[in-house]
Amino acid sequence: MINKDISGCLCGGQPLARRAVLVGAAGAVVGLSVGRAFAAEDALSMAPQIGDLLVRATGKDKTTPIKVADVEVNAAYPMQVWPADPATGLARDGSAMNIMMLTAFPADQLSEAVRPLSADGVLANTMICPHAACEVTDYNAETFIAQCPCHLSEFNLKEGGALAQGPATRKLPSIGLAVDAEGRLTIASAYDSRVGGDAQ
Numbered sequence: 001m002i003n004k005d006i007s008g009c010l011c012g013g014q015p016l017a018r019r020a021v022l023v024g025a026a027g028a029v030v031g032l033s034v035g036r037a038f039a040a041e042d043a044l045s046m047a048p049q050i051g052d053l054l055v056r057a058t059g060k061d062k063t064t065p066i067k068v069a070d071v072e073v074n075a076a077y078p079m080q081v082w083p084a085d086p087a088t089g090l091a092r093d094g095s096a097m098n099i100m101m102l103t104a105f106p107a108d109q110l111s112e113a114v115r116p117l118s119a120d121g122v123l124a125n126t127m128i129c130p131h132a133a134c135e136v137t138d139y140n141a142e143t144f145i146a147q148c149p150c151h152l153s154e155f156n157l158k159e160g161g162a163l164a165q166g167p168a169t170r171k172l173p174s175i176g177l178a179v180d181a182e183g184r185l186t187i188a189s190a191y192d193s194r195v196g197g198d199a200q
Contacts, residue, residue, distance in 0.1 A: 045094030047195075048083035048175060052187040054124075055084045055091050057099060063089060065184040068120045071104040076141045078103045078157065080127065083187060097195055099127045099135065100175070101146075102185075103157045114160040117192070119177035119185055125161045126175070126195045129153055131168035133197030146172065160192075169198065 053065040057080040071079055078101035082091035092098050107121035117123060125146075127135045134150035144158035153168035155161045161172030176189030 042094075043085055043088075044090060044092050045098075046092055047095075048092065048098060048100075048187050048191075049085075050187055050189065051086055052083040052092070053086050053089075054081045054100070054102070054185050054187075055089075056080070057082050057091075057093070062091065065089075065182075066102070067183045068104075068122055068179055068185060069183070071102050071122050071185075073104045073106065073121065074141065075104065077139050078125075078146070081124075086186075097126075097128055097133075100124050101127050101136075101157075103144075105144075105158055109158075111159060114158075114174075117160060117174050117176045117189075119179045119188070122177055122185060123157065123160060124175045124177050124185075124187075125155070125157060126173045126191065128173075128195050129168060129197060130170050130172065130193070130195075131166075131197055132199045136172060167199075 055065060056062050066081060081100050081102055082093045083098055084091045102122055102124050104122045107115065107118065110118055110121065129136050129148040129150065131148065131151055131153050134148050136146045136148045136155065138147040138149055144156050145154050145164055146157050147154045151167050154165035155172040156164050160174045163171050170193060173191040173193045173195050175187055175191045178186050178188035180186050
């Protein structure tokens with residue numbers, strides 16, 4: 001017959017030694033800690049979520065949420081950013097697929113198709129080329145064209161990442177932005193197309 005001892009464990013009628021109870025408790029604590037660590041890692045690898053803030057991917061300050069005023073209009077180069085969990089402030093930099101770039105243009109110069117994705121003229125695109133998933137790193141501020149250095153696909157960032165030249169066969173995915181009560185940029189909608197390369 002199986003009986004419960006005073007520790008509340010089912011132990012076949014045999015009392016548990018204090019050491020065994022302590023070891024078991026310690027194991028449970030370690031297991032809980034490891035579980036939390038994995039959960040935190042998953043959160044940092046998670047794709048951008050609606051409500052996420054944005055933080056810089058380069059430079060010294062990679063924790064302060066970006067505001068509209070931080071993004072220079074018609075800048076020489078897009079601002080590289082990560083989405084950040086609004087609850088913890090931690091960047092979702094556990095996946096290279098999450099890297100984004102911000103550009104800003106006078107809102108009245110944006111097309112009707114692009115304007116709904118912007119927040120006061122600020123636009124966000126993935127940096128991952130839809131051809132072979134290289135990072136789109138080159139930019140011509142005069143033409144608003146971002147170019148992938150791997151195979152030279154080109155995208156017009158002022159037009160929301162519209163495809164300007166292949167071999168990519170689709171636009172650079174855009175994600176919708178909004179501004180919260182504190183003036184911080186937040187993610188307002190999912191990407192308008194799949195992030196990742198078609199030729200991978």
